[in-house]
Amino acid sequence: MITKNSLRRFLLMLALTSASMAMAAVTPEEAAHLKTDLTPFGAEKAGNADGSIPAWTGGYTQSAANYKQGDKRPDPFAAEKPLLSISNKNLDQYADKLAEGTKIMLKKYPAYRLDIYPTHRTAAAPQWGYDNTFKNATTGKIDVATEDVSGVYGGIPFPIAKNGAEVLWNHRLAWNGGDTFTSSFDTWLMTSGGKKVLATQTPFFYQYPYYFQEGSADKFDGNYFQGKLLTELPASKNGEGLMVYYNLSPAKRASWQYLVGQRRVRRLPNIAYDTPNFVASGVSYFDEAFMLFGPSDKHDLKLVGKKELYVPYNSNKSVLVPSDELVTPNFLNPDHVRWEKHRVWVVEATLKADQRHVVPRRTYYVDEDTWQIVLVDGYDAQNKLIRQTWSLPYLAGDLPALTTQFMWGTYNIDTGAYVHGLSSNDTPVHYARTSRQPSSFFTPDAMAGESSR
Known part of the structure; x- marks a missing residue:
């Protein structure tokens, strides 16, 4: 006789089995598309119907003839002129190619505009990254409930993504040009009253053990990102330090802060979710x-599909002007922001019933060629769009890479204030690869020693 309890257990086991199947890697037949009609990272290789998005032909893998590592990279498309400009006067004509937050910004500010340039599919990576991505396609697995990832290394983990969680993990583990980087960055705050304020100036060192070329999935400990920053300005924050580890199992993430007044390092439990970012005041x-920094397990993630969208792209021009020319009241100066039409994956994040977050709903727009998030629309509890996060993807053909690892920020649409993070407009180096550091470099004791000097 089948009891209610036994039936309930059977249904639960069936549900768990179904979830496990949903987490399985793709078949070899599906993965084979990465060598035919898809790019090695999983984007559609072909262009769109009207030719406004060209076919991918290998990306951009060159640098200016006189470029030296560590120099400011030029804008390879500086001679191009906009194809069109979108403002609040003509946004209805292009509304189907605009994110909701972009439309609201255009409606709110008559001076805000998008200059649309020819589309260049510049994303590229070394062959070993493509080879690893091909392996990951048939070995990568994800536990959607915990966001734990396994069976991947050294490439895009889920190039043929089946759900929203896989798409966001592709962003976290995207190719950014190498394994170790350093630079000095400024984080600017533009107040609602139109005053530009330096929130922090920070030498920042970050490393991606996931992309150590000699490694492999079976030997990898899961710590895919290590970052350390030491604040220099403003003077009130001088010496403060922050260090983070991120793991393929989000529960194993760790972070520490050095507090100058206390002269000690403390473990931080909450460098994630809607905790106010003290680096950005x-x-x-x-x-x-x-x-996207840290886990997203407070939200249910739905992969809506793919669409054509106008997004910031190939944004070298944005970083080649002084910050005073770029960071202007209410929004970045449109004269210095390049927009292009690209295909993006759309992921809807909706707060789970038992969770709390000040932004209960978000829409992520993820570039198909790099798997990096280029725009995010954020909604409040009344379903009002209140925030838009944006990146200015930067082209480094010498690495090669198109990266969103600096030059990103968030507009507070209600107040008109915004933050422009990891700006290198006023620094001598934009985005430089550097020598790999030993694990001892990323320890609380090492950070305390550097911060207290």
Whole structure:
């Protein structure tokens, strides 16, 4: 006789089995598309119907003839002129190619506009990254409930993504040009009253053990990102330090802060979610940094599909002007922001019933060629769009890479304030690869020693 309890257990086991199947890697037949009609990272290789999005032909893998590593990279498309400009006067004509937050910004500010340039599919990576991505396609697995990832290394984890969680993991583990980087960055706050304020100036060192070329999935400990920053300015924050580890199992993430007044390092439990980001003076949230920082398990993730959208892209021109020319009241100066039409994956994030977050709904727009998030629309509890997070993807053909690892920020649409994070407009180096550091470099004791000097 089948009892209610036994039936309930059977249904639960069936549900768990179905979830496990949903987490399985793709078949070899599906993965084979990465060598035919898809790019090695999983984007559609062909262009769109009207030719406004060209076919991918290998990306951009060159640098200017006189470029030296560490120099400011030029804008390879500086001679191009906009194809069109979108403002609040003609936005209805292009509404189907605009994110909701972009439309609201255009409606609110008559001076805000998008200059649309020819589309260049510049995303590229080394062959070993493509080879690893091909392996990951048939070995990568994800537990959607915990966001734990396994069976991947050194490439896009889910190039043929089946759900929203896989798409966001592709962003976290995207190719950004190498394994170790350093630079000095400024984080600017533009107040609602139109005053530009330096929130922090920070030498920042970050490393991606996931992309150590000699490694492999079976030997990898899961710590895919290590970052350390030491604040220099403003003077009131001088010496403060922050260090983070992120893992393929989000529960194993760790973070520490060095507090000058206390002269000690403390373990931080909450460098994630909607905790105000103290690096940005609390104007943005930690999970808006780098477009997505930390876990997203408070939200249910739905992969809506793919669409054509106008997004910031190939944005070298944005970083080649002084910050005073770029960071202007209410929004970045449209004269210095390049927009292009690209295909993006759309992921809807909706707060789970038993969770709390000040931004209960978000829409992520993820570039198909790089798997990096380029825009995010954020809604409040009344379903009002209140925030838009954006990145200015930067082209480094010498690496090669198109990266969103610096030059990103968030507009507070209600107040008109915004933050422009990891700006290198006023620094001598934009985005430089550097020597790999030993694990001892990323320890609380090492950070305390550097911060207290």
